[in-house]
Amino acid sequence: MKILVCVKHVPEVTDAEVEIARDGRSIDTDDLAFDMGEWDACAVETAVRLKEEHGGEVTVLTAGDEEAEASLRKGLAMGADAAVRIAVEAPPADPALPARLIAAFARGRGFDLLLTGVMASDLGYGATGPALGGHLDLPHATMIVDLAVREGAAEAVRELEEGLKERIAFSLPAVLAVQTGLAEPRYVSVMGIRKARRIPVEVLEPEDLGTEVSERVRLVGLSPPPPGKDVEILEGTPGEIGARVVDLVREVRP
Amino acid sequence: MTRVLVLAEHRRRELREVTLEMIRAAEAFPGAESTVVVPGAAAAPLAEALAPFAARVLLLDHPLLDAYSPPEYAAALRQVVEREDPEVVLLPHSYRGMDLAGRLAAVLHRPFVTDAVGIRPGDGGLEIDRQVYGGRVHCRLVLPPGEPVVLSVRPTTFPAAEPRGSPGAVEAFRPEGLPEAPAVRFLEYVEEAAGEVDITQAEVIVAAGRGIGEEENLALVRELADALGGVLACSRPIVDRGWLPRSRQVGTSGRAVRPKVYVAVGISGAFQHVAGMAGAGRVIAINRDPNAPIFKVADYGVVGDLFRVVPAIVEAARSRGS
Numbered sequence: 001m002k003i004l005v006c007v008k009h010v011p012e013v014t015d016a017e018v019e020i021a022r023d024g025r026s027i028d029t030d031d032l033a034f035d036m037g038e039w040d041a042c043a044v045e046t047a048v049r050l051k052e053e054h055g056g057e058v059t060v061l062t063a064g065d066e067e068a069e070a071s072l073r074k075g076l077a078m079g080a081d082a083a084v085r086i087a088v089e090a091p092p093a094d095p096a097l098p099a100r101l102i103a104a105f106a107r108g109r110g111f112d113l114l115l116t117g118v119m120a121s122d123l124g125y126g127a128t129g130p131a132l133g134g135h136l137d138l139p140h141a142t143m144i145v146d147l148a149v150r151e152g153a154a155e156a157v158r159e160l161e162e163g164l165k166e167r168i169a170f171s172l173p174a175v176l177a178v179q180t181g182l183a184e185p186r187y188v189s190v191m192g193i194r195k196a197r198r199i200p201v202e203v204l205e206p207e208d209l210g211t212e213v214s215e216r217v218r219l220v221g222l223s224p225p226p227p228g229k230d231v232e233i234l235e236g237t238p239g240e241i242g243a244r245v246v247d248l249v250r251e252v253r254p
Numbered sequence: 255m256t257r258v259l260v261l262a263e264h265r266r267r268e269l270r271e272v273t274l275e276m277i278r279a280a281e282a283f284p285g286a287e288s289t290v291v292v293p294g295a296a297a298a299p300l301a302e303a304l305a306p307f308a309a310r311v312l313l314l315d316h317p318l319l320d321a322y323s324p325p326e327y328a329a330a331l332r333q334v335v336e337r338e339d340p341e342v343v344l345l346p347h348s349y350r351g352m353d354l355a356g357r358l359a360a361v362l363h364r365p366f367v368t369d370a371v372g373i374r375p376g377d378g379g380l381e382i383d384r385q386v387y388g389g390r391v392h393c394r395l396v397l398p399p400g401e402p403v404v405l406s407v408r409p410t411t412f413p414a415a416e417p418r419g420s421p422g423a424v425e426a427f428r429p430e431g432l433p434e435a436p437a438v439r440f441l442e443y444v445e446e447a448a449g450e451v452d453i454t455q456a457e458v459i460v461a462a463g464r465g466i467g468e469e470e471n472l473a474l475v476r477e478l479a480d481a482l483g484g485v486l487a488c489s490r491p492i493v494d495r496g497w498l499p500r501s502r503q504v505g506t507s508g509r510a511v512r513p514k515v516y517v518a519v520g521i522s523g524a525f526q527h528v529a530g531m532a533g534a535g536r537v538i539a540i541n542r543d544p545n546a547p548i549f550k551v552a553d554y555g556v557v558g559d560l561f562r563v564v565p566a567i568v569e570a571a572r573s574r575g576s
């Protein structure tokens with residue numbers, strides 16, 4: 001089975017200081033750690049497990065800048081066999097662009113399964129998988145939390161709102177967007193990292209794929225989020241804060 | 255005048271509330287002339303039910319569209335778009351909308367934006383507000399002026415539409431050339447097994463997030479729940495790792511809860527989580543990151559290390575008796 005996994009190299013923003021850069025159009029990434037997206041890591045894990053089960057070959061792909069190759073290296077260390085980077089300055093504001101580039105690469109290469117994460121934590125459009133399905137005219141499904149592949153077909157469970165799920169069936173090739181929880185990503189081993197180092201990353205320019213970088217959605221600017229509720233931050237010693245929280249709970253539910 | 259096509263959403267023969275929100279969202283466009291598109295032959299009663307809320311309702315009268323399959327939905331909607339020539343195709347950023355928006359835009363060759371939380375039509379193009387980087391940054395985008403677009407809007411951004419003075423016309427359209435069988439075949443719904451506790455009934459909820467770090471630290475949060483007479487719940491990563499069952503998860507893919515008090519411990523406040531606790535009375539958040547989005551929806555906050563704060567609350571609760 002030939003599997004393509006599309007990943008994005010994203011900054012880890014939880015618990016970090018996210019500052020808007022002077023240009024007002026990007027964030028300051030100097031002090032941020034980057035990693036493969038959380039959902040994408042589940043997609044890579046899923047692909048590698050399918051390969052272990054059915055045999056085949058896994059290619060990890062990113063549309064990004066040179067730094068993004070770190071996430072490709074991680075994919076290789078997790079067990080992917082090949083890595084491709086489509087060279088673009090990350091991250092484009094237009095949600096249509098990544099899928100268009102990936103489709104230009106994937107067309108005619110005989111992938112049985114094309115995986116993405118449900119979304120990336122930076123811009124969170126959640127659109128690359130579905131758009132890829134549209135460009136390649138393949139069936140697609142998102143929010144996949146269970147997957148069983150057999151001879152040219154697959155059955156999957158996709159999550160819906162409020163704890164409901166649905167079981168679906170489709171033939172391959174297909175595009176799937178993987179939800180967290182489908183496969184807990186493995187830790188990469190030292191051996192995996194060493195092996196990954198020997199595999200070259202193939203770098204392709206959009207022009208090599210007969211396409212170009214053009215964006216129809218334009219970024220106007222970034223700003224701090226609008227104020228939310230008027231939160232009262234509790235101050236004091238741990239003992240004082242503890243007592244205050246207990247009071248706040250017991251006031252409304254004695 | 256702006257022609258807006260609003261995609262209705264239904265499940266198990268019931269309309270989803272987001273449909274009315276999208277009808278309302280369409281009113282953000284100057285001189286909006288909305289047509290609500292209701293897919294599926296079996297949805298005829300739902301099309302009728304929508305008539306009081308919209309100027310025009312268009313039933314996609316084809317049995318293949320009774321169950322959702324993205325390629326056929328996109329193909330059918332393309333025919334509608336060719337016929338109606340709308341400037342805006344509007345759908346909710348629900349699970350269904352997330353699944354469809356990107357594909358629809360690709361098939362229509364139209365620019366698109368998903369998960370909008372603000373819409374400002376203008377001469378320079380349609381301006382869209384979005385939340386990026388996990389809600390830590392506000393982003394303004396502009397779609398090209400004069401070009402028809404596809405747009406999905408985050409649920410609960412707009413209130414539900416109210417019934418209009420006179421009900422709208424209901425028409426039917428039968429898409430042509432759809433295949434015999436859908437490319438993505440719906441087999442069955444899978445219900446979540448009922449949990450050992452029903453968190454939707456709890457008056458006090460103490461919820462643990464990824465900030466607890468390790469499974470063994472769940473005990474600390476459980477202790478807090480006990481000390482406050484509450485029920486233990488959690489965010490999604492705790493369930494994905496198998497530390498708690500799905501029935502304890504709060505959020506869009508978990509449960510929607512309405513306790514009198516909600517204590518969030520080490521939860522950042524992603525919108526998919528917050529959507530599930532919107533009905534909570536008093537929200538108290540404990541997080542070491544003062545910029546965590548959870549503080550935007552909290553009434554009270556403790557900025558600090560949960561491993562210090564939580565034991566202090568437990569201690570206070572115990573020393574005061576219950």
Ligand SMILES: Cc1cc2nc3c(=O)[nH]c(=O)nc-3n(C[C@H](O)[C@H](O)[C@H](O)COP(=O)(O)OP(=O)(O)OC[C@H]3O[C@@H](n4cnc5c(N)ncnc54)[C@H](O)[C@@H]3O)c2cc1C
Pocket residue numbers: 014015118119143462463464465466488489490491503504505506507508509519520521522523524525526527530540541542543546558559560561
């Ligand atoms: C389609 C879809 C559906 C989803 N449905 C849900 C859902 O139903 N429910 C849900 O919860 N999520 C859902 N998610 C996931 C959601 O996007 C977030 O990834 C998730 O809510 C993050 O969980 P968290 O806040 O616990 O973790 P994180 O975002 O990692 O936050 C952890 C927080 O803990 C804080 N912290 C760390 N250490 C400490 C410490 N020692 N003391 C104090 N604070 C600390 C950090 O500052 C951070 O704010 C969904 C996502 C998608 C795409």
